[in-house]
Amino acid sequence: xxxxxxxxxxxxxxxxxxxxxxxxxxxxxxxxxxxxxxxxxxxxxxxxxxxxxxxxxxxxxxxxxxxxxxxxxxxxxxxxxxxxxxxxxxxxxxxxxxxxxxxxxxxxxxxxxxxxxxxxxxxxxxxxxxxxxxxxxxxxxxxxxxxxxxxxxxxxxxxxxxxxxxxxxxxxxxxxxxxxxxxxxxxxxxxxxxxxxxxxxxxxxxxxxxxxxxxxxxxxxxxxxxxxxxxxxxxxxxxxxxxxxxxxxxxxxxxxxxxxxxxxxxxxxxxxxxxxxxxxxxxxxxxxxxxxxxxxxxxxxxxxxxxxxxxxxxx
Numbered sequence: 644x645x646x647x648x649x650x651x652x653x654x655x656x657x658x659x660x661x662x663x664x665x666x667x668x669x670x671x672x673x674x675x676x677x678x679x680x681x682x683x684x685x686x687x688x689x690x691x692x693x694x695x696x697x698x699x700x701x702x703x704x705x706x707x708x709x710x711x712x713x714x715x716x717x718x719x720x721x722x723x724x725x726x727x728x729x730x731x732x733x734x735x736x737x738x739x740x741x742x743x744x745x746x747x748x749x750x751x752x753x754x755x756x757x758x759x760x761x762x763x764x765x766x767x768x769x770x771x772x773x774x775x776x777x778x779x780x781x782x783x784x785x786x787x788x789x790x791x792x793x794x795x796x797x798x799x800x801x802x803x804x805x806x807x808x809x810x811x812x813x814x815x816x817x818x819x820x821x822x823x824x825x826x827x828x829x830x831x832x833x834x835x836x837x838x839x840x841x842x843x844x845x846x847x848x849x850x851x852x853x854x855x856x857x858x859x860x861x862x863x864x865x866x867x868x869x870x871x872x873x874x875x876x877x878x879x880x881x882x883x884x885x886x887x888x889x890x891x892x893x894x895x896x897x898x899x900x901x902x903x904x905x906x907x908x909x910x911x912x913x914x915x916x917x918x919x920x921x922x923x924x925x926x927x928x929x930x931x932x933x934x935x936x937x938x939x940x941x942x943x944x945x946x947x948x949x950x951x952x953x954x955x956x957x958x
Contacts, residue, residue: 802855817847
């Protein structure tokens with residue numbers, strides 16, 4: 644969640660400031676935040692010259708491969724758009740992408756794709772909504788390790804681009820047709836195809852990490868235990884009833900059909916109870932409908948214009 648206050652410049656308020664999960668930072672010292680703010684000011688129809696106070700808090704583990712950066716920069720972009728009166732459109736997704744690539748997809752709900760684009764200036768690299776949110780899917784997140792990962796998503800991807808031949812092949816021959824197949828399966832509520840493609844794509848992504856030189860290791864032994872459990876659960880059911888995917892981190896995101904979620908979670912709880920310490924926590928949710936504006940909840944004190952005490956605990 645991100646709250647922003649804009650104010651006139653004065654002796655008391657003369658610099659943009661950022662409070663992130665309890666830590667105070669100068670915006671000028673955060674290049675990605677500074678870039679997003681600069682681009683949003685270019686598009687502003689009001690308050691373009693105002694000083695801003697940005698207060699942001701995350702309810703997910705940060706830098707643990709659970710898209711905390713994507714969520715944060717999507718929230719930042721939407722909040723700035725509200726302050727600066729900038730409409731939500733494809734151009735706004737290119738701004739969010741400057742903070743975190745995946746953030747561009749987080750500006751919409753449902754199934755969203757990120758167009759790679761071809762222009763050198765990146766203006767045609769934006770997000771497109773493919774299908775609305777669906778009630779047939781549940782999402783379960785197994786937090787296996789909430790510590791910050793050793794290699795950031797950005798630095799890891801740069802290294803892969805520069806050294807992995809498999810990544811180049813994947814980008815050229817695999818990604819586009821797979822997106823089309825996934826989109827079709829999602830729209831048709833074909834979980835057998837949807838889940839199989841998801842797991843194969845996750846596996847291939849992490850194969851490119853291993854193909855990177857020096858290799859990038861996001862998955863852990865505990866990650867592999869979850870992978871084996873999901874395949875065993877599917878084999879037991881005689882169908883694909885759960886599908887895992889891992890981003891740039893060790894934690895598992897598992898999709899199930901709503902009809903299978905309770906039973907799958909019961910089996911998972913029983914299984915991992917016998918393997919103490921593998922799963923630290925479990926979060927259960929559904930595909931969302933995009934960013935929401937919470938008018939009755941602010942992380943900034945309306946009188947002092949400073950962060951509320953213990954604001955991270957408010958979300």
